[in-house]
Amino acid sequence: MDKTKRKGSKTIQSIPPEILAQLNQGVIETANLVEWLAIDVNKMLAIVLEQGGKTSYLVPVLQALEAIKKPTVTLKNATIGQVLLTQASEAEDEELFSFLAEHPADMPRCWATYMIGGNPKLSPTAQLQAIQPFAADTHFGVRETAWMAVRPTIIANLSLSLAVLEPWTLHADANVRRFATESTRPRGVWCAPIELLKTTPELGLPLLENLRNDPEKYVQDSVGNWLNDASKSRPDFVQNLCDRWLEESKTKATAYIVKKALRTINS
Template sequence: MTEKRKGARSIKDIPQDILEQLNRGDIETANLTEWLAVDQRLLLENLLQQNNRTVYLNPVLKSLAQLKKQTVNTINEAIGLELLNQAVKNHDEEFLSELSSHPADLVRCWSAYTIGRNNRLELKDKLNKIQSFASDSHFGVREICWMAVRPDISKNLTESLSILSEWAQHENEYVRRFASESTRPRGVWCEHIDALKQNPGSGLDILEPLRSDASRYVQDSVGNWLNDASKSQPEFVVEICDEWIRESPTKETRYIVKKALRTIKK
């Protein structure tokens, strides 16, 4: 099983048979090294051949050729967007549905973009559909899916915070983490949310339920959220951290607070 593979530490050490399976979309990547090693163009070509959609290949490759900056993430996004365009143009909902449950994690990443950037969907529908990606077993899919819907979260912040405050109390730690990570004021590899940089208090409905979360994955995200906020509103963050330590002096809260205050205490 893929989950039991640790994966090579460098791209040159990936066994040829594993690389071939990854590029065919037969298996998931086991770590970041494998994730970076996949030839997304080759994976795309294999996917379209396997699904009898080779007519989509040239339009997607044309979009990739127009990218000014070619990184794993920009290629990932461009493929997802153009697959969405082709499916919409050809009324091909069946294909989009197949992508969402594909064995290859990078294909599911493309699928997340077909939802996050689908202008025919309202925000609530996008978030409903993206939740299965937020709870995906693969780290790459979980990371890409919040980036796919982040522009809508930022644009519809009040509604997003309302919906995601419920996610912050979800039984699945990955879903809880999405609520925090997707709304970070500064975030990683994404545009900042200026409203939350200036008024981080509006995110407390998401953060409060997570202040003593048992999951280290969630704790890291909450600590990073507050650390983001500390760069523009340090007094607010110090006040919240003091309050949390007073009201819930658990080891989980102490860990979050230490992470939250790391920039202030430099």
């Protein structure tokens, strides 16, 4: 569950001014995607860096944001994280990452995930290990940003990444289990596809098998979506796997996953 119990507004225009001010100041977490999209990223950046005594980093980040031709919130967050990583590295600043990673607002924690994903000093294994606390974050936005931040690393080091992520499917935290499949979806959402998993989804079996009967709907949805992605290029694999699962695992969880997995094949 997310820390905040607010439901959030349905439109940006209906967000109360006092709530929007608190969001921009980094005082509270966003309650939904609408609030996340409503944040004035530049304003929050200036306030957060002032909070951390890091105002010298502001101008380079703002310049990088200004250079983005087609800005989206995701691209802005990635840019902020990458430039802050560069600035902190040049200044030998070891405090900035911890400050952002522990920030009470969700968006600064998102910036921290990109400081992990863009850090060339971290090996692929070290990146995944460093991202796990963010995969387990209580906030939906941080969890989504976490897998997006390291997806390029996963794609470039697929075999290693799958091996590292396999034990995550047995983790006590459902958010960590879900990260294993969500981060490796063959097609994914708002991200580059993993071509090898589109053509050879069998590589993902060690992850999928461990989650075929997961009790959490959050995880079930991710597994079903993973297989639905694969079904668009390898319907034979998905159909055969689902048939076997239904025979071997007669549970509501497996039945739900299979239904979600076969929605494109059965459409």
